[in-house]
Amino acid sequence: MPLLSVQDLKQHYPVRGGVLHRTVATCKAVDGVSFALEEGETLGLVGESGCGKSTVAKSLVRLLKPTAGKVVFEDEDITRTGQRGLRRVRRQMQMVFQDPAESLNARHTVGQILEEPFVVQKIGTPAERSEWAAELLGKVGLPVDSVDRYPFEFSGGQRQRIGIARALALKPRLIVCDEPVSALDVSVQAQVLNLLLELQSEFRLAYLFIAHDLGVVQHMSDRVAVMYLGRIVELAPASELYRNPRHAYTKALLDAIPVADPSRRRERKLLRGDVPSPIDPPAGCAFGHRMKHPKWQESVGMDLSLREIAPGHWVQPCPCCT
Numbered sequence: 242m243p244l245l246s247v248q249d250l251k252q253h254y255p256v257r258g259g260v261l262h263r264t265v266a267t268c269k270a271v272d273g274v275s276f277a278l279e280e281g282e283t284l285g286l287v288g289e290s291g292c293g294k295s296t297v298a299k300s301l302v303r304l305l306k307p308t309a310g311k312v313v314f315e316d317e318d319i320t321r322t323g324q325r326g327l328r329r330v331r332r333q334m335q336m337v338f339q340d341p342a343e344s345l346n347a348r349h350t351v352g353q354i355l356e357e358p359f360v361v362q363k364i365g366t367p368a369e370r371s372e373w374a375a376e377l378l379g380k381v382g383l384p385v386d387s388v389d390r391y392p393f394e395f396s397g398g399q400r401q402r403i404g405i406a407r408a409l410a411l412k413p414r415l416i417v418c419d420e421p422v423s424a425l426d427v428s429v430q431a432q433v434l435n436l437l438l439e440l441q442s443e444f445r446l447a448y449l450f451i452a453h454d455l456g457v458v459q460h461m462s463d464r465v466a467v468m469y470l471g472r473i474v475e476l477a478p479a480s481e482l483y484r485n486p487r488h489a490y491t492k493a494l495l496d497a498i499p500v501a502d503p504s505r506r507r508e509r510k511l512l513r514g515d516v517p518s519p520i521d522p523p524a525g526c527a528f529g530h531r532m533k534h535p536k537w538q539e540s541v542g543m544d545l546s547l548r549e550i551a552p553g554h555w556v557q558p559c560p561c562c563t
Contacts, residue, residue, distance in 0.1 A: 242316055243277035244447050245301070245415060250274045250310035252296050256520055268520045270296045272471035273310070275547070280414065283441070283448040285462030285479065287455055287494065289516060293471040294451045295339075298419045301449065302336050303327055314415070332362060335408035339420040341400035345392040351378070351403055352388030358410040377406040381436060398429035402436065409440065415447045422457065434461060455498050459483055464553070467491045470527040471519055474562070476547060477554040487550065489562040490528045529561030536561040 252271040255264040271293040278284050286294050299305045301312055303319060312320050319330050338344035345354055355374035359365050365373065375385045381402040392400055401421060408416050418437070422430040434457065440446060450461050458465055458479070465482045467475040467490065475488040486492045493512055514531040517523050523530035525540035539560045547555040556563055 244280045244282075244315065245278040245449075246311075246313040247277070247297075247301065248275050248311040248313070250297065250300060250312065251308045252293070252300050252305060253308040266520050269471050269522060270519055271300065272519075272522070274468070274471070274473055275310075276466055276473065276476060278415070278447050278449060280447055281441070281445045282464070283450050283462045285458035285465040286449060286451045286468060287453060287458050287465060288468035290453065291516065291519075292468045293519075294453075294468055295419050297468075298336065298417045298449065298451055302331070302334055302417055304336075328362065332411045333413050334415045334417070335411065335413040336417045336419065337401070337404050337408050337421045340424050341397060341404045342392070342424075344404055345400060345407075347392055349391075350388060351390055351392065354392070354403065355388070355407055355410060358407065362411060364411075373410070377410060380409060380440070381406045396429070397425050398433060401425060401429075401433050405433075405436065405440070409444070412444065413446070415449070417449045417451070419451045420453070421450075423452065423454070430457070437461070455483075455494055467494065470517060470522060472527075472545075472557070473547065474528065474557040475555065477551075477556075481551070481554055485554075487554070487556045487563050488528075488559075489532070526557070526559040526561055529559060532561075534561035 254268040256266040258265045300307045352374050356370040359370045462479045465479050466473045469490050475491045529537035545557050548558045
């Protein structure tokens with residue numbers, strides 16, 4: 242059994258309007274996402290801003306209650322679990338947020354931030370919690386005397402290390418990384434990514450690694466899932482996806498990766514049109530509709546659930562994109 246299994250996850254929000262503030266439409270932020278994650282594996286989740294990646298992350302750790310679908314963690318369906326049950330589950334499932342400046346309490350010292358998970362879970366004595374906080378700082382490469390300092394006294398990379406230390410505090414099996422390096426300088430990104438890989442090797446952690454930088458995702462991931470407008474359109478082992486992308490949207494994303502060689506020139510295919518609104522998504526293939534593909538009409542009414550075209554390689558079966 243996989244460590245995490247997500248089945249037809251949906252996260253819809255009512256759109257209200259008018260004098261009576263009635264529901265006039267539905268925003269389908271996530272609309273039928275399914276995947277599994279094994280122990281010690283990294284699954285990369287990529288896509289444009291607004292495609293639903295962060296919403297998936299928050300739904301998995303139950304910061305948001307899913308509208309429909311199932312999230313099964315360690316053979317337990319946590320989709321409708323109450324607060325008492327979630328407190329137990331969150332010892333095994335943690336999250337690293339995108340902006341370390343916003344995710345750390347500016348009024349607490351680093352020591353208080355790192356001890357808080359133990360306080361919430363009622364683990365250890367005050368002396369033991371202080372000792373564990375110091376050990377966590379060592380794990381992420383920060384000096385022990387950092388416990389008495391405040392988050393604003395650190396650089397962006399150091400703050401993200403504090404966020405990673407907090408996520409490690411309860412020795413979880415799964416960490417959801419929601420664009421953990423997108424707010425950092427390139428040189429600092431490499432340090433944080435290498436730290437995550439070292440910690441994964443030491444503790445056999447599973448990562449759901451969310452990013453929009455496909456170069457970073459290739460470095461980190463065992464498998465990659467590509468999202469577009471609330472749905473996964475392609476899922477494959479990282480090496481296979483980068484060598485043999487099958488969906489038109491995946492090809493467009495890979496084509497946009499910068500080449501670190503000014504002498505090399507290549508012709509890029511610019512995406513036409515605008516991303517459709519999740520409030521009023523088009524029928525059939527959303528990407529084909531955006532590109533005004535001549536075969537888009539054929540996808541209307543089709544079952545666009547992922548299909549396996551090669552071992553471990555799944556793609557949305559669309560006449561205009563595959």
